[in-house]
Amino acid sequence: MCSATETGGRARGVTLIANLELEMRTGVWIVLAGALALAAHGQSLKDFEKRVTEFDLANGMHFIVIERHDAPVVSFHSYVNAGSVDDPKGETGIAHMFEHMAFKGTEAIGSKNYPAEKAALEEVERVYDRLDQARRAEADRHGAADPKKMEAIEAELERAIEKANSFVIPNEYDRIVESNGGVGMNAGTSTDSTNYFYSFPANRLELWFLLEAQRFQAPVFREFYKERDVVREERRMRVESSPQGQLVEALLSTAFAAHPYKVGSAGWASDIENFRLKEAVKFFETYYVPGNITIGIAGDVDPKQARQLAEKYFGPIPKGPLPPLVRTVEPPQQGEKRAAVVSPTEPYMAIAYKRPDQNSKDDLVFDALADILAGGRTGILYRELVRDKRMALGAYAQSSFPGSKYPSLFLFFLVPNRGRSLEENEKACYEIIERLKTTKVDTETLERVKTKLRAELIRKLDNNAGLAAELTAYHVAFGDWRRLFTELSEFNKITADDVQRVARQYLVPESRTVAFTVAGPNKDSAKESGNE
Numbered sequence: 001m002c003s004a005t006e007t008g009g010r011a012r013g014v015t016l017i018a019n020l021e022l023e024m025r026t027g028v029w030i031v032l033a034g035a036l037a038l039a040a041h042g043q044s045l046k047d048f049e050k051r052v053t054e055f056d057l058a059n060g061m062h063f064i065v066i067e068r069h070d071a072p073v074v075s076f077h078s079y080v081n082a083g084s085v086d087d088p089k090g091e092t093g094i095a096h097m098f099e100h101m102a103f104k105g106t107e108a109i110g111s112k113n114y115p116a117e118k119a120a121l122e123e124v125e126r127v128y129d130r131l132d133q134a135r136r137a138e139a140d141r142h143g144a145a146d147p148k149k150m151e152a153i154e155a156e157l158e159r160a161i162e163k164a165n166s167f168v169i170p171n172e173y174d175r176i177v178e179s180n181g182g183v184g185m186n187a188g189t190s191t192d193s194t195n196y197f198y199s200f201p202a203n204r205l206e207l208w209f210l211l212e213a214q215r216f217q218a219p220v221f222r223e224f225y226k227e228r229d230v231v232r233e234e235r236r237m238r239v240e241s242s243p244q245g246q247l248v249e250a251l252l253s254t255a256f257a258a259h260p261y262k263v264g265s266a267g268w269a270s271d272i273e274n275f276r277l278k279e280a281v282k283f284f285e286t287y288y289v290p291g292n293i294t295i296g297i298a299g300d301v302d303p304k305q306a307r308q309l310a311e312k313y314f315g316p317i318p319k320g321p322l323p324p325l326v327r328t329v330e331p332p333q334q335g336e337k338r339a340a341v342v343s344p345t346e347p348y349m350a351i352a353y354k355r356p357d358q359n360s361k362d363d364l365v366f367d368a369l370a371d372i373l374a375g376g377r378t379g380i381l382y383r384e385l386v387r388d389k390r391m392a393l394g395a396y397a398q399s400s401f402p403g404s405k406y407p408s409l410f411l412f413f414l415v416p417n418r419g420r421s422l423e424e425n426e427k428a429c430y431e432i433i434e435r436l437k438t439t440k441v442d443t444e445t446l447e448r449v450k451t452k453l454r455a456e457l458i459r460k461l462d463n464n465a466g467l468a469a470e471l472t473a474y475h476v477a478f479g480d481w482r483r484l485f486t487e488l489s490e491f492n493k494i495t496a497d498d499v500q501r502v503a504r505q506y507l508v509p510e511s512r513t514v515a516f517t518v519a520g521p522n523k524d525s526a527k528e529s530g531n532e
Helices: 028-040 045-049 094-101 114-140 147-165 172-179 202-217 224-240 243-255 269-273 277-287 303-313 363-374 380-388 422-438 443-461 464-478 483-492 496-506 523-529
Strands: 052-056 062-067 073-080 183-189 194-201 293-299 337-342 349-355 392-401 408-416 512-518
Touching: 045 483, 052 303, 062 303, 062 464, 073 202, 073 464, 094 183, 094 194, 094 224, 094 277, 114 147, 114 277, 147 224, 172 183, 172 202, 194 202, 194 464, 202 293, 202 303, 224 243, 224 269, 224 277, 243 337, 243 349, 243 512, 293 464, 349 422, 349 496, 363 380, 363 392, 363 408, 363 422, 363 443, 363 483, 363 496, 380 392, 380 422, 392 422, 408 422, 422 496, 422 512, 443 464, 443 483, 443 496, 464 483
Parallel strands: 062 293, 337 512
Antiparallel strands: 052 062, 073 194, 073 293, 183 194, 349 408, 349 512, 392 408
8 A cells, every 4th residue: 555665756767676665756857758748749838837727725735736638537646745854863764654544544434433442542542651651660670670560561552452443444445445436546655755646537526635635634543553563564574674675774874974864764673663653643743734735636627626625625724834854964975985784695786976955956967877877778887787798687877865855865776697796896887987077978878868768758747647746746846846847958958068077076986885785604504603
């Protein structure tokens, strides 16, 4: 139902490996796709604007409505301007945790007897408070607490949770959506945002407004501790049991000394295991205020009706203060950092360079640079390392990772071929980078990159869901969805000189972080020597 990776909005780059926790952003590539899509239909930006209606509610919630009457279907995208970068200290992963809670229903949806369930949920928290107090007392006495007393409270908590869960109608929210023709219902938490989306038949427009407004106005945090275990298991699967996930986690925690980007969307295990319901409620109350939410609606919809329904269902949500921005600024990096991850699998390497945020004048140049280096089979890294020298099974680049709202990383990911080492792949990668600094990319390559990106991304904006996702994301990132199209001229202005300048300025050793896997000790040998 949900994911701890970015699912929409400025999704750039390429998917490196399916299990990697690498959120994708697209930036200008989607711009080019959208512009080409408009051209294909003989439309201009001015023509497209005629089909877009924007409005704000009094509480600050922003709506973007795109009319497309090709089929009686409407896609919805709710973009919450809060992600794992906003997780409070000691509560990493809480943004992802609330995303799970948003599917648990409301007072009217998902309960057999809400008054009784409410009382049971409150009892769960009272017992959990007693357990926390007992644990704190045990810590103060250096572990001298009576274990039988602790076991008794833990058993009482289990019974209280079981009672509260007995009132739940499982997956009721999902059932209502699906039984009314809803498709594609999902959500995703990235570093910078949380997104909720699905599509409905056009005659279920009002039902969507009712359901979405209710879960943002008065969600019920039922099955919280059961879902906490699910989130913990997701981390185990995506990070702890994944060599690639472990590598990415090591890269981030090494590259960033202070900024919250140092922690991935999955959060730290110990934080997840100790989540309390009140922490998720506080995160929701802080970040899910109307002024921090943008909603995109695309398809067979009447904008006037959409506005009336928005006023009716979302209007009553109280206005709240906008949440704080991240105040921590990453200090300048003074030299290369390296991190080794013990792994029994085939070797991997991630190489990252510090880069500015999405508002940098060079943002689009980074996109072009990533595609020149690793844009599929035409990328320099693929041609040289994979095809010609056969020293790598894969060589990838991503223009911005793990997010783009704040200064982030320009990322390379290398997978050595069997019998070839990480060291020789790393050396070859640096040689290619240095060549870009001294030899300008040829005109043919630069034009091929632009053409390729247009062709690839036209598909993203040629459907309702893609439009709703990208327009909301661009509105939040830049204050105007039109940036999708006006960036086209800016992208076409990128020159070989720009590419060379950015490579020289940012792809430098002193801002580089390298994470790589190393083989661990042989377990059989360890047993024989008595070290295990």
